[in-house]
Amino acid sequence: MAESVVLDPVDLHLLRLLQNDARTTYRDLAAQVGVAPSTCLDRVTRLRRSGVILGHRLELDPAKLGRGLQALLSVQVRPHRRELVGPFVERIRALPESLTVFHLTGPDDYLVHVAVADMSDLQRLVLDEFTSQREVARVETRLIFQRWDCGPVLPPSPSAQSG
Amino acid sequence: MAESVVLDPVDLHLLRLLQNDARTTYRDLAAQVGVAPSTCLDRVTRLRRSGVILGHRLELDPAKLGRGLQALLSVQVRPHRRELVGPFVERIRALPESLTVFHLTGPDDYLVHVAVADMSDLQRLVLDEFTSQREVARVETRLIFQRWDCGPVLPPSPSAQSG
DNA sequence: CGTGAAAGAAACGGTAA
């Protein structure tokens, strides 16, 4: 598990453009960044191999897929031991309703971001997949009014990159 | 803002494959789904135009970009009025540290997922961008041990799709 | 929905700074 990677202005420019639309062609990238298309290919390939780029993912609209309601579930797993939390996380990750799972500090051990069809679907999910389980001590449900994805993750400062 | 879209097994298969790797070629998609490449193009184009596919995004590793620490900030904004929360959300979204912002039901109005360089960077962020603001009544910080992205968002059931 | 052809992009070598 490596540390930060040194990124020059060309890399940053490419990452910024690709975060907006990962299907941008190397030809178009080259025109906007001011280098040759093959250079873009070289840079992007390097960024993928170095792990900066984890993958190209499709962003879907859960509402269009019949999941118009999203919620966050705060879950306490007790006792909080590896033998219990390992299978718990794997089971939750495998649910089609789960979008993201966080393991957190603080009294609530896990936060699960879910997308469901409606209220009754959410109720079913909470009752059948969470509170019915022996290791789940408490579940707190919060509905999501709205969600905003933020801009590209840019490096903290134009200086000081530790290799 | 439309409701769900009717998706047949071919659409679902394509979405499942593309969620794993959005760069899969139509030729490879065709081979795995069992239709012609041009049919895959037709289907994917339709899915993009109907809004099921919101975009092709790059998944980056924040740790490799010098942001090895992630946290969730629960924020109370008081008074919770449009004149205050609108600018608040826009300001938070514009921070380079912000990954996602949720507007929630419950006592904590907003949940902000952030990625920072280290503890002192997190402290600076909380103090300078959150608690120093007049409209921010309370901030609760929880660190993220680990984060899991879950599988594709699949439609709820093989029946009952309302168009 | 499939076929086939044309336009276009990606990938790979070589080459020069």
Next chain:
DNA sequence: TTACCGTTTCTTTCACG
């Protein structure tokens, strides 16, 4: 070592059956 150029290979895209 890194960027650029030109060619080959593959993909995308479109018109048509």
